Amino acid sequence: MGRYVLRRLISAVPVLLGITVIVFAIMALIPGDPATAILGSYATPENVEKLNRDLGLDKPLVAQYFIWLGNMVQGDFGTSFSLNRPVIDEVLERFNATLVLAGTAFVICSVLGIAAGVVSAANQYGWADKAITFVVLLGISIPSFFLGMMMILYFAVSLRWFPVSGMWPIYGTRDIWALLDHLVLPASALAVVATGVIARLSRSAMLEVLRQDFIRTARAKGVHERGVIWRHALRAAMVSIIPVLGIQAGFVLSGAVYIEIVFQWPGVGRMLVDAILTRDILLVQGGVVFVAACYVMFNIVVDVAQSLLDPRIKT
Amino acid sequence: MIGFLKLLARNRLALAGGIVLFLVVVLALVTPLLPLAEPNVTNTSARFLRPFSDGALMGTDHLGRDLLSRLLWGTRLSLAVGFAAAVVAATLGAAIGIIAGFYGGRTDNLIMRGVDMLMAFPYILLALAIVAALGPGLFNALIAVAAVNVPFFARNIRGITVGIAHKEFVDAARLAGLSNTKIILTEILPNVVPVIVIAMSTTIGWMILETAGLSFLGLGSQPPQADLGSMLGEARSALITNPHTSVVPGLMILIIVMAINLLGDGVRDALDPRLKSGALSRPMASTMVRRQGPVPEPEGKGLLEVQELQTQFHVRDRNYRAVGGVSLHVKPGECLGIIGESGSGKSVTVLSVMGLVASPPGVITGGAVRYDGADLIGAPYRKLREMRGRNVAYIFQDPQATLHPLYRVGDQLKEAIRAHHGIGRDEGRARAIELLKAVRIPNPEQRLTDFPHEMSGGMRQRVGIAMALANDPDIIIADEPTTALDVTVQAQILSLLDDLRRSRGLAIVFITHDFGVVGQLCDRVAVMYAGRIVEEGPTQAVLEAPTHPYTARLMACVPELGGGKRRLEAIPGLPPVVDNLPMGCAFADRCDRVQADCRKGEIVLERQGARAVRCLHPVTPLTEAAE
Numbered sequence: 035m036g037r038y039v040l041r042r043l044i045s046a047v048p049v050l051l052g053i054t055v056i057v058f059a060i061m062a063l064i065p066g067d068p069a070t071a072i073l074g075s076y077a078t079p080e081n082v083e084k085l086n087r088d089l090g091l092d093k094p095l096v097a098q099y100f101i102w103l104g105n106m107v108q109g110d111f112g113t114s115f116s117l118n119r120p121v122i123d124e125v126l127e128r129f130n131a132t133l134v135l136a137g138t139a140f141v142i143c144s145v146l147g148i149a150a151g152v153v154s155a156a157n158q159y160g161w162a163d164k165a166i167t168f169v170v171l172l173g174i175s176i177p178s179f180f181l182g183m184m185m186i187l188y189f190a191v192s193l194r195w196f197p198v199s200g201m202w203p204i205y206g207t208r209d210i211w212a213l214l215d216h217l218v219l220p221a222s223a224l225a226v227v228a229t230g231v232i233a234r235l236s237r238s239a240m241l242e243v244l245r246q247d248f249i250r251t252a253r254a255k256g257v258h259e260r261g262v263i264w265r266h267a268l269r270a271a272m273v274s275i276i277p278v279l280g281i282q283a284g285f286v287l288s289g290a291v292y293i294e295i296v297f298q299w300p301g302v303g304r305m306l307v308d309a310i311l312t313r314d315i316l317l318v319q320g321g322v323v324f325v326a327a328c329y330v331m332f333n334i335v336v337d338v339a340q341s342l343l344d345p346r347i348k349t
Numbered sequence: 350m351i352g353f354l355k356l357l358a359r360n361r362l363a364l365a366g367g368i369v370l371f372l373v374v375v376l377a378l379v380t381p382l383l384p385l386a387e388p389n390v391t392n393t394s395a396r397f398l399r400p401f402s403d404g405a406l407m408g409t410d411h412l413g414r415d416l417l418s419r420l421l422w423g424t425r426l427s428l429a430v431g432f433a434a435a436v437v438a439a440t441l442g443a444a445i446g447i448i449a450g451f452y453g454g455r456t457d458n459l460i461m462r463g464v465d466m467l468m469a470f471p472y473i474l475l476a477l478a479i480v481a482a483l484g485p486g487l488f489n490a491l492i493a494v495a496a497v498n499v500p501f502f503a504r505n506i507r508g509i510t511v512g513i514a515h516k517e518f519v520d521a522a523r524l525a526g527l528s529n530t531k532i533i534l535t536e537i538l539p540n541v542v543p544v545i546v547i548a549m550s551t552t553i554g555w556m557i558l559e560t561a562g563l564s565f566l567g568l569g570s571q572p573p574q575a576d577l578g579s580m581l582g583e584a585r586s587a588l589i590t591n592p593h594t595s596v597v598p599g600l601m602i603l604i605i606v607m608a609i610n611l612l613g614d615g616v617r618d619a620l621d622p623r624l625k626s627g628a629l630s631r632p633m634a635s636t637m638v639r640r641q642g643p644v645p646e647p648e649g650k651g652l653l654e655v656q657e658l659q660t661q662f663h664v665r666d667r668n669y670r671a672v673g674g675v676s677l678h679v680k681p682g683e684c685l686g687i688i689g690e691s692g693s694g695k696s697v698t699v700l701s702v703m704g705l706v707a708s709p710p711g712v713i714t715g716g717a718v719r720y721d722g723a724d725l726i727g728a729p730y731r732k733l734r735e736m737r738g739r740n741v742a743y744i745f746q747d748p749q750a751t752l753h754p755l756y757r758v759g760d761q762l763k764e765a766i767r768a769h770h771g772i773g774r775d776e777g778r779a780r781a782i783e784l785l786k787a788v789r790i791p792n793p794e795q796r797l798t799d800f801p802h803e804m805s806g807g808m809r810q811r812v813g814i815a816m817a818l819a820n821d822p823d824i825i826i827a828d829e830p831t832t833a834l835d836v837t838v839q840a841q842i843l844s845l846l847d848d849l850r851r852s853r854g855l856a857i858v859f860i861t862h863d864f865g866v867v868g869q870l871c872d873r874v875a876v877m878y879a880g881r882i883v884e885e886g887p888t889q890a891v892l893e894a895p896t897h898p899y900t901a902r903l904m905a906c907v908p909e910l911g912g913g914k915r916r917l918e919a920i921p922g923l924p925p926v927v928d929n930l931p932m933g934c935a936f937a938d939r940c941d942r943v944q945a946d947c948r949k950g951e952i953v954l955e956r957q958g959a960r961a962v963r964c965l966h967p968v969t970p971l972t973e974a975a976e
């Protein structure tokens with residue numbers, strides 16, 4: 035197992051490099067002089083030249099890439115000019131908030147999605163199946179930012195169950211309950227789409243499994259139908275559900291952008307949007323590379339989970 | 350095509366989605382012709398008018414602009430941008446996919462590596478990076494959304510192209526000296542286009558959502574021009590005071606995307622052949638029962654008595670009569686063989702006993718199954734479940750498929766016991782070891798922790814048998830338990846079953862298509878053809894003097910023990926399709942003794958002592974054979 039993890043980690047290296055190349059290539063698309071783009075058109079020529087030198091922008095592209103990469107490996111993502119602080123500090127702080135939000139949403143969508151899919155499949159064409167199918171369809175069709183806004187209107191403004199926005203109360207203690215209170219609405223809004231997708235795929239994975247011979251064997255043994263569904267069928271269906279969870283984690287992580295805007299959550303997505311609007315390129319670059327790298331790592335975790343779940347996979 | 354449209358129309362939800370989408374598109378197309386207020390004219394004296402106010406059906410926004418007008422113009426823009434993004438992504442993706450799939454080798458490798466890299470990004474993040482580089486704006490948002498969707502198309506289309514690139518007609522075109530470009534354009538592209546279109550129709554909803562999302566973030570369409578996303582984005586600051594400005598564009602996005610999704614699901618379902626055949630149905634916990642006609646009286650012939658059993662498969666509007674009135678019985682300690690070709694209904698017959706026929710499509714439509722005199726057909730599920738494995742246990746054909754692949758065999762054994770008896774951990778383990786010993790598995794302690802895929806076929810089948818023995822059943826139904834095994838292992842399993850039967854007084858119903866196996870194990874044998882029993886009798890007697898021509902033919906095919914499917918297929922012709930049985934004898938078309946009267950009408954199963962046959966011109970007359 036240890037060797038398998040190691041192998042997966044090594045195989046992630048080219049992917050991580052690829053990510054940096056892609057991000058770098060995209061940023062190289064920026065029209066005109068990057069330093070001017072960063073400093074704005076009112077910058078003095080001296081400042082522009084100095085920044086160009088600081089950023090190594092007077093060197094050829096390939097050299098620039100390796101300098102940038104080398105710095106990042108050492109944890110230096112550059113300095114954000116709009117915030118005037120190291121990019122990595124800002125990204126780490128913001129990423130924490132995103133992780134809380136996206137992590138909660140991921141747990142919600144995994145648990146709810148799988149449960150809904152199983153119930154749906156177990157009652158195929160019954161009323162529960164139809165109801166779930168309809169709700170799921172609604173869920174994957176509604177833009178999460180719109181849903182979030184409607185949730186604010188209803189649950190926060192009308193019912194006053196939860197705070198309207200933010201991660202912490204403006205006054206008062208910052209304890210876990212305060213956080214949970216602020217977390218419920220954004221995490222649910224973020225989870226909806228992924229829940230729908232996971233429910234759909236779980237349903238079809240379950241239907242696929244339920245027709246297999248070993249299900250008949252379980253029934254022939256006299257195993258209770260509940261056991262057949264939840265123990266036998268779901269266990270086998272998990273093999274095809276887990277990869278979907280991995281993909282959906284990516285959607286949740288990036289979908290957090292919208293939710294962070296709607297709920298004014300101090301996460302990395304909101305930071306990116308602000309950075310784009312202020313043309314703080316280094317911050318965008320650093321944020322994207324960092325989040326993408328985390329996602330790659332998460333996918334390794336998913337693969338390892340998969341290999342633990344399915345003994346047939348050679349580790 | 351017509352059939353496809355019909356199927357689509359039959360799906361009411363898809364139809365509804367199609368109609369809504371059509372209306373929205375038409376509305377968007379005619380927007381410039383409608384007598385609407387100018388969408389971008391501000392009027393600060395009429396800010397935030399409520400819906401249904403004078404002159405503004407949907408009210409006005411924070412600058413006093415007419416919401417209805419902005420909504421329609423915004424819809425137009427959103428649809429156009431979403432559609433354009435889908436087309437761009439599909440075209441680029443398809444081009445990349447076709448090139449990778451067609452040229453293969455290094456080109457393919459390199460391209461697909463790149464595609465994988467792109468897919469390693471959390472989706473929207475990549476779009477954000479692109480917008481960051483190009484700068485905010487609707488056109489740039491379009492490019493970003495298209496770009497992040499290219500890998501999806503490239504990967505799909507590549508897969509299809511690889512399949513096509515190795516077909517004969519492509520080779521032929523190559524030999525004919527056509528250039529690669531020409532082959533791609535004339536041979537590959539026409540075959541790929543339908544796939545592209547379908548993939549596009551399923552992703553266009555996403556594209557609309559994503560472009561709306563970027564606009565919502567302020568990175569897409571720039572004021573004063575608005576698409577649905579930016580309308581929503583601008584309305585956000587007035588969400589609490591004037592929610593209608595948010596609800597109007599938000600609902601519109603929801604309606605559009607939902608309509609597209611409904612339609613897309615309908616298209617997918619209509620194209621899926623598995624849905625048509627009902628192969629995607631979930632089998633219920635026990636077979637459906639819809640019994641017509643009277644329930645036969647108990648005859649007290651044996652521990653298990655199957656009387657006039659009828660089981661059918663209802664697939665759409667056709668009924669396949671898999672079992673058409675079969676009667677069988679077996680006594681304690683006795684072994685009954687059921688023999689026949691695949692499709693003869695032998696498996697369905699025995700699966701019906703404990704309600705294990707997959708349903709849908711299976712339905713038991715008549716007869717009775719009596720265990721110790723009590724009828725099981727129509728018995729509540731609870732009762733059936735309690736009897737499964739405890740009174741009647743099954744051994745199935747291919748233990749590779751019939752054991753759960755992800756649980757250790759020890760746990761599967763323990764579960765079989767636990768289904769009927771509450772036992773502790775240690776006791777369960779001890780019992781499981783005992784069971785493995787009983788089926789002569791060496792080192793049972795170590796084997797407990799094996800997964801099925803770590804065992805040989807013969808060992809797996811022993812586990813299957815051990816599981817059947819777990820609750821000391823009275824009857825074991827073995828459905829071709831040795832077919833998947835090689836000859837020596839087969840012989841071992843047979844002798845194991847035989848010993849178990851003698852030592853435990855088990856009744857065994859043994860299904861096979863191999864007369865050699867029947868001869869070794871069974872006291873009596875029933876021959877099935879096209880869902881009915883055509884001959885029955887003590888094994889020895891039948892082997893010595895078969896009466897039904899079909900039996901005779903089956904036997905002629907089996908010189909020695911150790912069958913394999915080959916022998917049965919040596920009989921010319923195929924069994925008839927059971928939804929369309931011919932008049933008279935079902936075997937007539939393949940029978941070498943057939944005469945005109947065979948096709949006239951129903952032929953009864955005639956009995957004479959222990960023998961029975963369903964034939965007008967038997968090989969050996971029944972009276973003679975019965976002696």
Ligand code: SF4
Pocket residue numbers: 897898899934935936937938940941942943944947952963964965966967
């Ligand atoms: S009834 Fe006629 S056709 Fe049928 S098996 Fe007998 S001889 Fe052949």
